[in-house]
Amino acid sequence: MNINFLALFVAALSTLFIGFIWYNPKVFGTIWMKESGLTEEKMKGAKMPVIFIMALFFAFLITMIIQFLTIHQWGAFGMIGGGNAIDTKPSYAAFMADYGTAFRTFKHGAFHGFLTGLFLAFPMIATNALFKRKSWKYTFINSGYWTICFTIMGGIICAWQ
Structure with a gap:
């Protein structure tokens, strides 16, 4: 299997659009700034292009x-050892002929992206927020953003073949 770098770049770019x-x-934005302890003055001093x-x-x-969480065919690729094994394993070619595009839809990728947001991003952000003494509003705004981003990213990556 090849990595589709264009799909990955577009999926990464989607996070900026979602963030805007x-x-x-x-x-x-206003609630997030208040809960983060930021002000308009602090925001103006940032180097936004670098950020x-x-x-x-x-x-x-x-x-x-x-991509590895949303495209299940990577599992078959890993089972044969990857790399040059693609050319030498007829079982891999047969598997890909039968299942090469199975579950390669936006909906399926979005589902796995959503689960990743819910069970990975949310707990990580919530744990950090607890130790930083941030509010639940802060936690839900930030984890909601990443859950939506992972959902869209997963959909783009999984569907783009």
Whole structure:
């Protein structure tokens, strides 16, 4: 199997678009700033181009894992040892001929992305928020953002063949 870097990049890019909406002052931006302890003045002093580039880079790293959680065919690839084994294992070719596109839909990838957000992102953000003494509003805004991002990312990655 080959990694579809274009799909991963588009999925990573989607996090910025979702963030522009999610953290807009008319949606959750104002509440998020208050719960994070940020002000307009603090926000203006930030180097936003660097922040956006790094956010895109980190989102791309996340997509590298999301693909393995949403595309089940990676399991078959791993079972044969990957790499050159594709050319030498007729059982892998037969498996891929039968199941190569099974569950490769946006809906299926979105489902696994949602589960990843619910059972990975939420507990991590909630744990950090507890130790930082942040509110549940802060926790739900941030974990909600990542759950939606993982859902969309999973859908894009799984459906893009």
